[in-house]
Amino acid sequence: MHNIWILAKRELQTFFDSLIAYILLIAFLGITGFFTWILGSDIFLIGQVTLQPFFQVAFWTLFFFIPALTMRMIAEEKKTGTLESLLTRAVNDWQVVIGKYLACLMLIGLTLAATIPFYLVMSWLGPMDHGAAFCGYLGLMLLSSAYISIGIFASGLTNNQIVAFLLSLFIGFTFLLLFDIIATSVSGVLGSLIHFLSFSAHFESISRGVIDSRDVIFFVSLTFLGLILAEMQLVKRNVVG
Amino acid sequence: MDIQVNNLSKIYDSRAAVDNISFEVKTGEILGFLGPNGAGKTTTMKILSCYMAPNIGSVSIGGHNILETPEAVKQHIGYLPENNPLYHEMPVLEFLGFVAELQGVPKTQIPHRLKEIVRMCGLNREKHKKIGELSKGYKQRVGLAQALIHDPQILILDEPTTGLDPNQIVEIRNLIKEIGKEKTVILSTHILPEVEATCDRILIINQGKIVADGTPETLRNAGQGEEILKVQILGPSLNDAFEPLLKIKGMTSVDPIEGEGRYQLIGKGGMATREAVFRLCVDKGWVLTELTPIETRLEDIFRELTLN
Numbered sequence: 001m002h003n004i005w006i007l008a009k010r011e012l013q014t015f016f017d018s019l020i021a022y023i024l025l026i027a028f029l030g031i032t033g034f035f036t037w038i039l040g041s042d043i044f045l046i047g048q049v050t051l052q053p054f055f056q057v058a059f060w061t062l063f064f065f066i067p068a069l070t071m072r073m074i075a076e077e078k079k080t081g082t083l084e085s086l087l088t089r090a091v092n093d094w095q096v097v098i099g100k101y102l103a104c105l106m107l108i109g110l111t112l113a114a115t116i117p118f119y120l121v122m123s124w125l126g127p128m129d130h131g132a133a134f135c136g137y138l139g140l141m142l143l144s145s146a147y148i149s150i151g152i153f154a155s156g157l158t159n160n161q162i163v164a165f166l167l168s169l170f171i172g173f174t175f176l177l178l179f180d181i182i183a184t185s186v187s188g189v190l191g192s193l194i195h196f197l198s199f200s201a202h203f204e205s206i207s208r209g210v211i212d213s214r215d216v217i218f219f220v221s222l223t224f225l226g227l228i229l230a231e232m233q234l235v236k237r238n239v240v241g
Numbered sequence: 242m243d244i245q246v247n248n249l250s251k252i253y254d255s256r257a258a259v260d261n262i263s264f265e266v267k268t269g270e271i272l273g274f275l276g277p278n279g280a281g282k283t284t285t286m287k288i289l290s291c292y293m294a295p296n297i298g299s300v301s302i303g304g305h306n307i308l309e310t311p312e313a314v315k316q317h318i319g320y321l322p323e324n325n326p327l328y329h330e331m332p333v334l335e336f337l338g339f340v341a342e343l344q345g346v347p348k349t350q351i352p353h354r355l356k357e358i359v360r361m362c363g364l365n366r367e368k369h370k371k372i373g374e375l376s377k378g379y380k381q382r383v384g385l386a387q388a389l390i391h392d393p394q395i396l397i398l399d400e401p402t403t404g405l406d407p408n409q410i411v412e413i414r415n416l417i418k419e420i421g422k423e424k425t426v427i428l429s430t431h432i433l434p435e436v437e438a439t440c441d442r443i444l445i446i447n448q449g450k451i452v453a454d455g456t457p458e459t460l461r462n463a464g465q466g467e468e469i470l471k472v473q474i475l476g477p478s479l480n481d482a483f484e485p486l487l488k489i490k491g492m493t494s495v496d497p498i499e500g501e502g503r504y505q506l507i508g509k510g511g512m513a514t515r516e517a518v519f520r521l522c523v524d525k526g527w528v529l530t531e532l533t534p535i536e537t538r539l540e541d542i543f544r545e546l547t548l549n
Contacts, residue, residue: 003343006339006342006343007343010331010339013335014328014330014331017330017331018330080326080329081322081323081324081326082326082327082328083326084287084292084322084326085320085322085326085327085387087292088290088291088292088315088318088320088322089315089340089343089344090312090315090316090343090344090345091312091315091343092311092312237292237293238293238294
């Protein structure tokens, strides 16, 4: 546990040293703020105090930002060879993967926390559904968690950061849109199964304020799946070299 | 801590990079790993440092099998990988602190250890810079520092002196020798004088197999069994000296070389040859002004063993 924290701390530090963290914070606040407060469909036009538009924009912004965060996690270490020195220290593969995952999750958590003033201003403006707001944030965190683990897995597949970025974007795209589209044209059990795999369906129900254990389990198990696959990528060095 | 390697094999795409090697390194021994490029040095080191698992065979370090308890073993190993990979965006001190923490140096001792290692590796002037900004030699020092920071019992160094200037090379060699007094050191290198200068024992591997194992002296003796002598004999002309010299028992060739009355003699007799040369000169009344045994160079042995 202690090792995971040391690893995560270093990764987080690297985000701030390399300006990635600042760029993410500013861009995320800029984009979501613009769509929430200024653009046409903002709350002043609807005349309703709700964070729904914010959650929608945040959802899509994270869709592009998370692969940008995770792409270097393993790919860069593979390329520069630091993975070798890292894995020969007194840590195991799991700790490395989880440390990296936690660092990304903490950064996303920090970014989302920076939007809490949105929530505060809105609850000052009018009656606010606090439960729905909480659920929206929870949904974003769950979604990010699953997406980060997919991103780290994609990063472990290659030593090229661009490839890792595109791969995780592609996997994310599949879960976000493709399954949704396919599900509408497939009926029966298969249709509902594919629909169940879609990110947006799960996210929408959570962000509406309904915490269904199935949605939570979906994101949590996807997180674990991603992390397990990422760890398997590291173990593969024993076979392939 | 000692290292025991038993029947180790590692196969890449049906080609054996390391082919059934066994050896042992005792505490306080500095083992030099020699071999041409692609001989399997780095692969062996990667296995010893617990980065990769072997296909066949076992390694035990201090009595622990590295496959069963890698974490227990890794704490005691300091490893400098090939090409010295480092986090270039991190400042030197921060990086070394991170490594110390990961390797289990108690938190209260970290500042003290950092100070010591920075002094030991001569990093004081550069300690606040980012690693990426350092010159190659300083990066190499950081690489050594990160391997030494937790005061490991076993040190595995893959080409530790690449990129260093001659002064630094001497410093680092002395450092390795100093460490090697109490600890177990394995180092690989291409530079043969380096092995002679630092190592107690040499292991030459070629195509994944051990082809020689021993101290530099025993290797030299086993290398050819021939001895080269340089002599200077004043008095006789070339023609007069040539015949009697060649008739000495075990002498295989006599070549005149630069300088008045100087010859290079190649023979098999060892001490007996030198004695015979001296007696010959005494008998004939020649003046022997030089008699230098030239050692068989390690380079020759290396080439002999690894050229296929």
